Amino acid sequence: MSLSRLTVQHVRNLQDVSLSPSSGLNLIVGANASGKTSLLEAIFLLGMGRSFRSINIRHVIAQGKDALTVFGTVDQKGRSINLGVEKHRERTRIRIAGEWVKSAASLAHHLPLQLITPDSHKLIEQGPRYRRQYMDWGVFHVEQSFYPNWRRFQRALKQRNAGLRRGLSTQAMQAWNQELISAVGVIDRLRRAYIGDLLPLAKQRIQELTDLEAVEISYQSGWKQGMEYAEYLAKSQEKDQEAGYTRYGAQRAELALRVEGMPAAERVSRGQQKLLASALRLAQIEHLRQSRGIRTVLLVDDLPAELDESRRGRFLEALRQLDTQVFVTATEASLISNREQWSDQKMFHVEHGSVAEMV
Ligand SMILES: Nc1ncnc2c1ncn2[C@@H]1O[C@H](COP(=O)(O)OP(=O)(O)OP(=O)(O)O)[C@@H](O)[C@H]1O
Numbered sequence: 386m387s388l389s390r391l392t393v394q395h396v397r398n399l400q401d402v403s404l405s406p407s408s409g410l411n412l413i414v415g416a417n418a419s420g421k422t423s424l425l426e427a428i429f430l431l432g433m434g435r436s437f438r439s440i441n442i443r444h445v446i447a448q449g450k451d452a453l454t455v456f457g458t459v460d461q462k463g464r465s466i467n468l469g470v471e472k473h474r475e476r477t478r479i480r481i482a483g484e485w486v487k488s489a490a491s492l493a494h495h496l497p498l499q500l501i502t503p504d505s506h507k508l509i510e511q512g513p514r515y516r517r518q519y520m521d522w523g524v525f526h527v528e529q530s531f532y533p534n535w536r537r538f539q540r541a542l543k544q545r546n547a548g549l550r551r552g553l554s555t556q557a558m559q560a561w562n563q564e565l566i567s568a569v570g571v572i573d574r575l576r577r578a579y580i581g582d583l584l585p586l587a588k589q590r591i592q593e594l595t596d597l598e599a600v601e602i603s604y605q606s607g608w609k610q611g612m613e614y615a616e617y618l619a620k621s622q623e624k625d626q627e628a629g630y631t632r633y634g635a636q637r638a639e640l641a642l643r644v645e646g647m648p649a650a651e652r653v654s655r656g657q658q659k660l661l662a663s664a665l666r667l668a669q670i671e672h673l674r675q676s677r678g679i680r681t682v683l684l685v686d687d688l689p690a691e692l693d694e695s696r697r698g699r700f701l702e703a704l705r706q707l708d709t710q711v712f713v714t715a716t717e718a719s720l721i722s723n724r725e726q727w728s729d730q731k732m733f734h735v736e737h738g739s740v741a742e743m744v
C-alpha cells in the first residue's frame with residue numbers, strides 16, 4: 386500500500402495541510418519545531434487511530450481546537466481506498482471507504498505502518514513488552530486468525546484474573562482456564578511460526594546494517610519451556626491465586642536478543658541498538674511483502690540523529706532497496722545523501738505548520 390493523498394487538520398501546529406506523496410521516498414525537511422514529527426504523527430493516526438507521542442489525545446489536537454482530522458487515500462493493488470480519522474477529546478470516529486467502523490484494527494489492515502524514531506533503541510533496551518509489540522505487528526499482518534484469537538486471549542485473561550482475585554475455586558474457573566489455554570495455544574503457535582520465518586531475513590538485515598557478530602534471536606513462549614500450557618496452568622493455580630493474577634502465559638512472551646552471549650541491551654552501544662532495531666523492522670517489512678504481497682508505509686523520524694555518516698549511508702541504501710513508501714524527516718536535505726538514486730521521490734518543506742512540495 387501507499388498513501389497517494391493526505392489531508393491533515395488541527396494536528397498540533399499543522400492547521401490545514403494537503404499533500405500528494407510520492408510512492409517512494411518522501412523527504413520532509415524543516416527547522417526545529419516546524420511540524421515534521423507532527424506530520425508523521427498524523428500519518429500514524431490514520432493507520433493506527435492513535436498517536437505515537439502522546440497517550441492523551443488532548444495534547445495532539447491543535448491548541449484551541451475541539452478535534453483533529455486526518456484523511457488519506459491509500460492505493461492498494463490497483464484500487465484506491467479512502468480512510469478518515471476524526472478525534473475529539475472523548476471520542477474517535479473512523480471511516481473506511483465511506484463506512485463508519487468501530488475498530489482501529491481495520492485501519493491497520495488498510496495502512497500497515499512501521500515507525501523508526503530516535504526512541505527506536507527502546508525495542509532493544511527496554512522490557513519485553515516492546516518486543517512483544519514488535520512480534521505481534523508481524524503476526525497480525527501475516528495471519529488473519531491472530532487478531533480474533535488475541536482478543537479472545539485478552540478477554541479470558543481478564544476474566545481469569547478477576548476470578549483469581551475473588552478467590553474462586555479451580556472448578557469455578559474451569560471455563561476461563563479452557564478458553565485461555567485454547568487462545569494461548571493459537572497465539573503461541575502463530576508467534577513461533579512467524580519468528581521462524583522472519584529470522585533468516587532479520588539476520589541478513591542485521592549483518593548488512595550493523596557490525597555486530599553473533600546475534601542470537603530466540604522466541605520464548607511466556608511460561609516454563611518444554612511444558613504444555615494446560616499442564617503449566619494447572620500446576621500454578623495455587624500460586625496464581627496467591628498472587629491474584631495469572632503470572633505466566635502469552636502475556637509474558639519474549640523475543641530474547643543476545644549478542645556474543647550477552648543480552649543485547651547490555652552489550653551494544655546506543656547507535657548499534659538503533660541500527661539493530663531498524664534492521665529488525667526492515668526485515669518485517671520485507672517479510673510481509675514476500676509472504677503476503679503487502680507493502681508497508683515506513684515512517685522515519687529524525688533519521689540522522691546519532692548515526693555516523695557511513696552507517697547513515699548504509700541505512701539509507703537499505704531503505705531504498707526496500708522499495709516501499711517511506712517518509713523521512715530531517716532538518717537538512719543534504720543528510721539524505723542518496724536522494725537522487727531513488728526512482729521515485731519528492732521533497733516537502735515544512736515551515737510553521739505549513740507544508741509545501743519542493744519542485
Ligand atoms: N497541541 C498543540 N497545538 C499546537 N501546537 C503544538 C501542539 N503540540 C505541539 N505543538 C507545537 O508544534 C510544533 C511542531 O512540533 P514538531 O514536534 O512536529 O516539530 P519538528 O519539526 O518535528 O521539530 P524537531 O526538528 O525539533 O523535531 C512545535 O512548536 C510544538 O511546540
Ligand SMILES: [Mg+2]
Pocket residue numbers: 421422423686687
Ligand atoms: Mg521532530
